[in-house]
Amino acid sequence: MASTRTEMIAQRRPPDLRRGAMGWLRANLFDTPLNGAVTLVTLGLLAWLLWPALQWAVFQADWLGDSREACSGEGACWVFIGARFESIVYGFYPEAERWRVDLVFLLMAALVAWLAIPRLPAKRWAVLVALVIFPVVAFFLLVGGSFGLAHVPTRDWGGVMLTLTIATVGIVGSLPIGVVLALGRRSQMPLVRGFSVVFIEFWRGVPLITVLFMASVMLPLFVPTQVEFDKLLRALVGIMLFWSAYMAEVVRGGLQAIPRGQEEAAKALGMGYWQRMALIVLPQALKLVIPGIVNTFIALFKDTSLVLIIGLFDLLAIIRAGLTDSNWLGFATEGYVFAALVFWVFCFSMSRYSQYIERRLHTGHRN
Known part of the structure; x- marks a missing residue:
């Protein structure tokens, strides 16, 4: 005969119904007091270490100009x-022929997207184009010397x-x-x-x-x-x-x-x-x-x-x-x-x- 439970089941914590960023933070970074303390200390250390780098690279950096005179010297000179x-x-x-490089970059990006995005069809044709047709086209475009392209x-x-x-x-x-x-x-x-x-x-x-x-x-x-x-x-x-x-x-x-x-x-x-x-x-x-x-x-x-x-x-x-x-x-x-x-x-x-x-x-x- 199957035994029956005579004592009450221990009380359990209700499920966390929060979703989105707050739910993720609660589940991964602040699920316990110890983890919350470790998270706060880690964020404080990162802020202390990264803030000077951000000031140099972003906030105090010089972005516009065409000579070194445009750089103030306080931050990075981009x-x-x-x-x-x-x-x-x-x-x-050669500057006049750089459109050929741009075209190769564009074709490569299109092929990578065709191969990487699951929803795009005809993957076998994409592989064929990437391994057979694209290398030949890229070679003639970059090297030139034929089809009227400068070498x-x-x-x-x-x-x-x-x-x-x-x-x-x-x-x-x-x-x-x-x-x-x-x-x-x-x-x-x-x-x-x-x-x-x-x-x-x-x-x-x-x-x-x-x-x-x-x-x-x-x-x-x-x-x-x-x-x-x-x-x-x-x-x-x-x-x-x-x-x-x-x-x-x-x-x-x-x-x-x-x-x-x-x-x-x-x-x-x-x-x-x-x-x-x-x-x-x-x-x-x-x-x-x-x-x-x-x-x-x-x-x-x-x-x-x-x-x-x-x-x-x-x-x-x-x-x-x-x-x-x-x-x-x-x-x-x-x-x-x-x-x-x-x-x-x-x-x-x-x-x-x-x-x-x-x-x-x-x-x-x-x-």
């Missing part, structure tokens, strides 16, 4: 950034456009190469597995600076004199190979996390190796390692500034070159803060979008 903004974005790209050598590229070019090519190239290397390292064929292991361990054991030096200085010594490799092309190849090795280890971690029964079940259904990998194993593995993949992308994006050592003027190098101008001496802090802000915006955006993808693809059960 006039320096405004006066050199075009060189920061385009580098040494612009890569030595004239620089600033944000060069940073985005290196990062985009590195990201798009390193991921598929890394996937192939990860599969090769788990292969049952000794030659394939051995080549993959040697490739991965070699590139992971060499600093990226060394790779860039080898691509810029040493590689021309091993090719015929009549063969000329563009410096930017050499840097792109080196960056892709370097980061593909790191990407391979990230993907291999995801492959090892997939139960062996998944592949065995696919094999029992008559699927071949590439069918099992493409339809069963890789989709699950890549979903598990999204944080690691995006972390590698962020590290790649930040390391684009290393191309300075081989004479390529990316965003940071262009800002440093502007600081050597006698008309703008003494504004290094503003330049480096602006460069840090640009890098942070791109890296933070990638991080937040990766978290959105994780939530969207989450199919497990939360505890």
